[in-house]
Amino acid sequence: xxxxxxxxxxxxxxxxxxxxxxxxxxxxxxxxxxxxxxxxxxxxxxxxxxxxxxxxxxxxxxxxxxxxxxxxxxxxxxxxxxxxxxxxxxxxxxxxxxxxxxxxxxxxxxxxxxxxxxxxxxxxxxxxxxxxxxxxxxxxxxxxxxxxxxxxxxxxxxxxxxxxxxxxxxxxxxxxxxxxxxxxxxxxxxxxxxxxxxxxxxxxxxxxxxxxxxxxxxxxxxxxxxxxxxxxxxxxxxxxxxxxxxxxxxxxxx
Amino acid sequence: xxxxxxxxxxxxxxxxxxxxxxxxxxxxxxxxxxxxxxxxxxxxxxxxxxxxxxxxxxxxxxxxxxxxxxxxxxxxxxxxxxxxxxxxxxxxxxxxxxxxxxxxxxxxxxxxxxxxxxxxxxxxxxxxxxxxxxxxxxxxxxxxxxxxxxxxxxxxxxxxxxxxxxxxxxxxxxxxxxxxxxxxxxxxxxxxxxxxxxxxxxxxxxxxxxxxxxxxxxxxxxxxxxxxxxxxxxxxxxxxxxxxxxxxxxxxxxxxxxxxxxxxxxxxxxxxxxxxxxxxxxxxxxxxxxxxxxxxxxx
Numbered sequence: 001x002x003x004x005x006x007x008x009x010x011x012x013x014x015x016x017x018x019x020x021x022x023x024x025x026x027x028x029x030x031x032x033x034x035x036x037x038x039x040x041x042x043x044x045x046x047x048x049x050x051x052x053x054x055x056x057x058x059x060x061x062x063x064x065x066x067x068x069x070x071x072x073x074x075x076x077x078x079x080x081x082x083x084x085x086x087x088x089x090x091x092x093x094x095x096x097x098x099x100x101x102x103x104x105x106x107x108x109x110x111x112x113x114x115x116x117x118x119x120x121x122x123x124x125x126x127x128x129x130x131x132x133x134x135x136x137x138x139x140x141x142x143x144x145x146x147x148x149x150x151x152x153x154x155x156x157x158x159x160x161x162x163x164x165x166x167x168x169x170x171x172x173x174x175x176x177x178x179x180x181x182x183x184x185x186x187x188x189x190x191x192x193x194x195x196x197x198x199x200x201x202x203x204x205x206x207x208x209x210x211x212x213x214x215x216x217x218x219x220x221x222x223x224x225x226x227x228x229x230x231x232x233x234x235x236x237x238x239x240x241x242x243x244x245x246x247x248x249x250x251x252x253x254x
Numbered sequence: 255x256x257x258x259x260x261x262x263x264x265x266x267x268x269x270x271x272x273x274x275x276x277x278x279x280x281x282x283x284x285x286x287x288x289x290x291x292x293x294x295x296x297x298x299x300x301x302x303x304x305x306x307x308x309x310x311x312x313x314x315x316x317x318x319x320x321x322x323x324x325x326x327x328x329x330x331x332x333x334x335x336x337x338x339x340x341x342x343x344x345x346x347x348x349x350x351x352x353x354x355x356x357x358x359x360x361x362x363x364x365x366x367x368x369x370x371x372x373x374x375x376x377x378x379x380x381x382x383x384x385x386x387x388x389x390x391x392x393x394x395x396x397x398x399x400x401x402x403x404x405x406x407x408x409x410x411x412x413x414x415x416x417x418x419x420x421x422x423x424x425x426x427x428x429x430x431x432x433x434x435x436x437x438x439x440x441x442x443x444x445x446x447x448x449x450x451x452x453x454x455x456x457x458x459x460x461x462x463x464x465x466x467x468x469x470x471x472x473x474x475x476x477x478x479x480x481x482x483x484x485x486x487x488x489x490x491x492x493x494x495x496x497x498x499x500x501x502x503x504x505x506x507x508x509x510x511x512x513x514x515x516x517x518x519x520x521x522x523x524x525x526x527x528x529x530x531x532x533x534x535x536x537x538x539x540x541x542x543x544x545x546x547x548x549x550x551x552x553x
Contacts, residue, residue: 082356
């Protein structure tokens with residue numbers, strides 16, 4: 001089947017659809033930036049976008065190599081600090097949605113951005129937390145965006161950098177944490193979490209993808225409801241905004 | 255009182271074994287000229303802290319000047335990972351206390367306020383917490399909230415010996431302005447015993463007093479003011495100059511092995527006598543002018 005959008009564009013649009021007007025959203029660079037800028041330019045004009053190092057509502061005209069690139073701070077409402085954004089906004093409880101990505105995620109939405117291998121044996125150290133653990137711990141809900149690959153959707157991950165539902169059931173609230181992941185968006189499907197067991201649960205499959213393809217390329221079995229709808233495809237206007245306005249050089253979309 | 259100093263005198267005030275808080279964030283406002291001079295002077299066994307690991311710390315680790323790193327993870331953004339830091343963690347030569355960024359910021363804030371500890375919601379249920387608690391001397395504990403009875407992780411204050419902060423401008427007493435986001439720099443300064451300000455430009459006290467609401471570092475915290483243009487090269491200084499993408503790539507390539515990084519140090523650190531020779535080596539005024547920021551865009 002031929003589509004007039006790419007899997008990355010569908011992921012960004014699916015991310016944007018999760019965001020509501022007036023919400024406060026903490027984002028890192030890459031697909032989450034595209035998703036949140038897209039939401040703000042369409043159905044959520046009053047959304048507040050935060051970057052952890054101290055940036056509120058930037059309006060970049062050039063794409064940046066990361067949060068440390070002044071290109072992504074351009075025309076912000078506020079330039080401040082970690083204590084301001086991660087402390088007085090996030091830790092205070094005012095962030096509605098946090099976007100997270102990672103090297104690995106398990107069936108309870110726990111994320112690893114720290115290392116691959118054996119933490120007490122041989123391993124490769126990668127990036128670590130940054131503000132990810134803080135966002136996973138303090139946001140009212142989080143949305144996880146990652147590629148749908150067996151090595152990334154794992155039964156057991158090497159290291160929990162950012163907690164999801166920890167060991168499932170009520171283990172997250174017992175650890176003293178509210179919130180938790182509400183969605184996992186991959187290039188094949190969208191997952192939610194089972195209301196009691198907190199296991200990942202298939203919510204929709206992207207057009208052109210089969211259930212076998214979804215289940216055959218992940219390291220654990222998600223809960224599969226009887227009826228699984230297809231993910232709504234992006235609109236022409238959403239694709240136009242991504243390609244012409246938000247990421248014209250395809251810097252974030254790859 | 256003037257605190258104007260040469261880079262070499264400011265660095266010479268730091269004893270081996272000191273704890274330094276560095277102002278870099280990934281590839282912006284990193285204390286690069288300072289780090290190169292620390293390496294040239296052979297200062298060792300440092301403890302380095304910052305909320306997000308940056309190129310200034312990575313270079314010091316790669317040169318063998320660091321014993322312990324207290325940080326919240328980090329990278330060189332799209333240019334790559336902190337290869338020296340990662341290698342040190344993997345082979346056990348670097349003691350790394352790995353937190354989330356807000357945890358390190360809260361440790362500085364506790365230090366800055368002079369409170370005995372800081373409660374935090376983060377870290378719960380994570381392997382970061384498990385790992386930190388396994389340390390022989392843990393800087394993390396749990397406490398019962400006396401008002402609600404809830405259990406809270408608490409962090410020990412960070413009290414660095416010296417904060418080293420790259421700023422756009424300062425007066426000679428160290429009343430300094432950071433333009434743009436400040437990430438953890440305000441808390442680093444206030445938690446530390448004293449601060450070394452590295453300023454792109456030293457201005458008169460009269461200039462500072464025209465807009466004192468823009469002063470981010472009061473001179474009372476500052477021991478040395480070093481005026482040095484392009485001191486953060488190859489990283490950026492907002493509204494002053496952009497990062498030098500080509501040179502950052504040279505750095506990333508060089509850090510892939512200890513041998514190639516030694517060659518890099520031989521050329522760009524040991525091979526020059528000071529910052530001025532370094533600036534000539536990386537392209538001189540002609541190349542550096544091409545990095546100058548547009549005043550409106552800031553990069």
